[in-house]
Amino acid sequence: MNIPLIRLLNQQLVSPIFGSPLEVVDWMGAVQAQDPRAARWAIGLRMKLPALSTVEQALDEGLIVRTHVMRPTWHIVAAQDLRWMLMLCRESNERIFRSYFKSMSEELSQEQCGRAFDVLGDALSGGRSLTVAELEPYFAERNLPHAARQLHAYVLMAENSGLVCSGRLRGTQNTYALIDERIAPQPELSREEALARLACKYFRSHAPAMLEDFVWWSGLSVTEARRAVALIADELTVERFKGAVYYLHDACRIRGRMAGTVALLPPFDEYLLGYKDRTAVLPVSFQTHAFTNYGIFFPVIMHRGQLVGNWKRTSVRPASSSFPPPTVSFFRTDLQPSEDALAKAVASHGAYLCR
Structure with missing residues (x-):
């Protein structure tokens, strides 16, 4: 079983089949998004025609949203x-x-949360999208503690309760809006229906993957993750490879070509972060080049399914329409792309920024 090839195909990093950001995100289930700029490239990279403006439009219109969901960290x-x-x-x-x-000495009572949610509801009603700084006066007016860490706590709890999510784009600033005003009502799912849908999204886009990978990615307990897999068992194929059990979804592509494939992957990309075991694409001896023990992931260069180097942008949105090429370095001396293949990957990223 060629794990890197199958993952490249189903993560839409080779021969992508989707044309819009919504289609990509819907297929992937979720895209990690600590770094907003990197997350936009992670989506654009998986489109037939990568275009930053298209990804930003989808975010601005609320077709896709950035908020804290699984584990719980930023996702789109x-x-x-x-x-x-x-x-x-x-x-x-x-x-x-x-x-x-509690570790930050900032415990919130249910009464405080209720008052904070009332403030957010009033401040954001009418379709408003506001930054945390713009929300601060509303809390001050209601005599609620409003230091930065307290505002952060209110917003996190409001996200988790289903009250707020990302609002309209405002440059590099994060804004918040009311979910019920930003997202149309949807049919409610039972917990089992939701578990099955999450498992389907994960295994169709991340296969081949193990149960341990799904547990890591979803933040579910092992018991619930097993239940989710069991619920879609008739959609999954089990493959045993090198002593491990992998699942492939019926919707997966398993045949394709990756000869010469090079891509500049953003930090926190699903191709690496979406799995607990990353050794299929990055041997343990090289992992410090891609991520730290503290959960920081770096931009990496992918070649023939393996992670072989690092890259870094040298400029941020200049006034001109052209972008300087990124700086690159390689930590795998045994696997380096040709100059032409690397130049093509660099050009793809530059075109994405300018579209």
Whole structure:
């Protein structure tokens, strides 16, 4: 089983089949999004015609939204999926948030949360999208604590409750809007329906993948992850490879070509971060070049399915329409792309920025 090839095909990094950001995000289930700029490239990279303006338009219109969902960290998800994803994650996310607040000496009572949610509802009603700084006076007016860390806590809890999500784009600033004003109502799913849908999205886009990978990616307990896999068992093929059990979804592509394929992957990209075991594309001896023990992921160069180097942008949106090429370096001396293949990958990223 050629794990890198099958993952490249189903992660849409080779021969992508989707033309819009919504289609990409819907297929992937979720795209990690700590770094907004990197997350936009992660989506654009998987489109037939990568275009930053198209990704930004989808975010601005609320077709896809950026919020805290699984584990719980920043993700971009399809707007229509947000409510049922939050339903799956809400309880475990709240435990993690409250533990974090306690460690920061910033515990929130239910009464405080209720008051904060009322403030957010009033401040954002009427389709407004506001930054945290713009929300601060509303909390001050209601005599609620409004230091930066307290505002951060209110917003995290409001995201987790299903009250707010990302609003309209405002340059590099994150804004918040009311979910019920930004996202049309959707049919409610039972927990089992939601588990099955999440498993389907993960295994069709990340296959071949193991149960342990799904547990890591989703933040579900092992018990619930097993249940999710069982719910879609008739859609999955089990493959045993080098002593491990992998799942492939019926919707997966398993045949294609990756000869000479090179891509500049952003930090926190799903091709690496979407798995607990990353050794199929990055041997342990090279992993410090791609991520740290503290969960920081770096931009990497992918060649023939393997991660072989690092890259870094040298400029941020200059006034001109051209972008200087990124700087590149290689940590795999045994696997280096040709100059032409690397130049093509660099040109693709530059074209994405200018479209």
